[in-house]
Amino acid sequence: MKNDQVAKIAKRLTALRDEILKIIDLRDTAGGGNGAMDEIDQANELIEKEMGFVMSNNMRANLKEVEEALDRIAKGHYGKCLHCSQEISPKRLEVLPFARLCVPCQEKIESKNR
Template structure:
């Protein structure tokens, strides 16, 4: 069944709504983290402990931001595949990604076998 997902229109619409909700949550998480980081530096003259906490918080925010940006790119790519009729199709082997995997990770690009190979050997 190469290149043809077995999802019906309602399932595809549900997937789209779920991806859009996930996208909004990622954006809110990043905005919340930025707001919290800004608040750390607004207590007047910082002491060494404050500066250390602020530096640590910025490092955490940077890592969170990188992770969230990657997730946002994955979600946007899934929305593009959905719009192009390629949702739930592995971008590597072009076989259908099982519905259970798409339920767990709706922005999956790979089937389980290809994901394992990509993690071992790279794309």
């Protein structure tokens, strides 16, 4: 994967991390008020639109994945499958910037869990 592609993804991941932090913060301070919920919904929508996938309700788990991806970028081994060390296809990373596994490994694991 080229450096400029990684830089682009790093930017997206950083923005995503900020959005997730915002949502967590809003949830923590919402305290039953309904104004904050609207903001959370809006932020959720933004993430879905920008990142092209639906966030799960578990924001803290998502945050961890994003931070781990940023960590891999910082250490210079972003874009490699953690299982087989093969390069993950840039197309996959575009859809799922914090993907840890290449498609074949992911499919193997998913078929095992089924």
